Amino acid sequence: MGEVLDSYQLLLRGALITVQLTLYGSALALVLAIIFGLAGTSRSRAVRTLNRVYVEFFRGTATLVLMFWFFYALPLIGFRFTPMFAAVLALGLNVGAYGAEVVRGSVNAVPRTQYEATVALNFTPWQRMRRVLLPQAVALMLPPFGNLLIELMKGSAIVSLITIGDLTFRAKQIQSSTGETLWTYVAILLIYFVIAQLLQLFVRYAERRVDRMLGRRPSGKQPVGTLAGAGVKG
Incomplete structure (x- = not known):
């Protein structure tokens, strides 16, 4: 275990890349x-089709x-990406597809009223989305977005396969040089x-x-009148 701890700088560099x-x-x-x-919530069938093609x-x-x-096949036809760019592109495209469904479902979950x-206030479609629908939808998006963020972080372990020195890559280096398999992966x-x-x-x-912005969480302080009223009723 001491040899693993002595390699903490490698682990820190790998954690930074992760x-x-x-x-x-x-x-x-x-x-x-x-x-x-948002394309999935459009009234245009063509725009909704674009959403379905990307997501599916x-x-x-x-x-x-x-x-x-991205890293091995595209260079054969003249497109070359750095390992970091190829990894970010793959992770972003994959998780973004799941996130698109979260956004679509959250916007559609905002009450119809x-x-x-x-519409009654004569807002433009952009004003409706920016001022009313999207702020309320964001509150619904955040919990599943948090799950996707953590899944993306854990999924980044595969980037060691294209020579990126992330945490998993550094662990393999330490394990091969010290022979400490158990404590390295612990x-x-x-x-x-x-993380x-x-x-x-x-x-x-x-x-x-x-x-708090939407007024859904109390500030933690109640007006004096409210407390007094509660005492009288008791």
Whole structure:
């Protein structure tokens, strides 16, 4: 175990690459999820078809196969990507497809009365989405988005197969040089767990902020009149 602890710098460098992959991949996935998720709520059949093609194709394709295709197959026809770009693209496209369904379902889950109110107020379609529908939908999106974010982070372990020095790649290096299989993988298991918990804390913080913005979470302070009224009734 001491030899594994002595290699902490390698583990830290690998953890940093894993965090970078998670941030870049999730940023791409978020953009794709919003674009294609909103496309799925469009009245245009052609736009909705575009949503279905993207979602069904990339949701039904293995991330590992996508990554190998970008990194090993595309260079054969003249397109070359760096390992990091190929990994981020594969992770983002795959998770973005799941996220698009989350966005579509969340927007459609906003009560119909909210939409009717925006029509009565003569809002444009853009105003309806930006001011009323999307803010309420975000509160519904965040919990499943948190799950997808953690799944993306854990899925990034496969990038070691295209020579990216992530946490799993560094663990293999330490294991081969020290022979410490058990403690090496115990160490990276704990590091992955810590990263996942930090991501979850971030998502929960975002949930609380959105709930407060929408007036769904009490501030923790009650007016004096309310407390007095409660005492009289008791």
